[in-house]
Amino acid sequence: MANWQHTLPLKDLWVKYEEEDNPDIPPNEATENGRIVASRLRKLSEELSPLPGKLAKNLALDFEAVEDIDDFNEAMDSLWDFGDRYLIWVETLF
Numbered sequence: 001m002a003n004w005q006h007t008l009p010l011k012d013l014w015v016k017y018e019e020e021d022n023p024d025i026p027p028n029e030a031t032e033n034g035r036i037v038a039s040r041l042r043k044l045s046e047e048l049s050p051l052p053g054k055l056a057k058n059l060a061l062d063f064e065a066v067e068d069i070d071d072f073n074e075a076m077d078s079l080w081d082f083g084d085r086y087l088i089w090v091e092t093l094f
Contacts, residue, residue, distance in 0.1 A: 004089040008044055008079075010037065014092040034066030034075065041079075044088070052086040 013033050038060040045056035059082055062075040083090045 002087055005087040006044060006047060007089045007091050008040060008083065009091045010040070011091050011093065013037070030069045030072040031066050034063040034072055037075070037079070038063035048086070055082060
């Protein structure tokens with residue numbers, strides 16, 4: 001089991017979709033959620049050492065560019081990989 005060093009809280013973004021019958025995120029909400037994740041990544045980057053901090057800022061740019069659910073999912077894939085590599089727990093539903 002990983003020894004997580006940091007947490008990126010995103011649970012509040014996930015909960016509302018888990019409770020709906022259709023969990024797909026509408027495009028405008030995907031864009032807004034991308035901006036929220038970008039903001040949280042920037043805040044987290046201040047706590048990280050230089051290299052992961054820079055990578056977190058680069059990921060934030062990806063989330064700012066989200067236009068639809070496909071973009072959001074692609075950015076999330078990168079975020080999962082980043083979290084695994086730098087021991088950052090990406091908190092969603094679990």
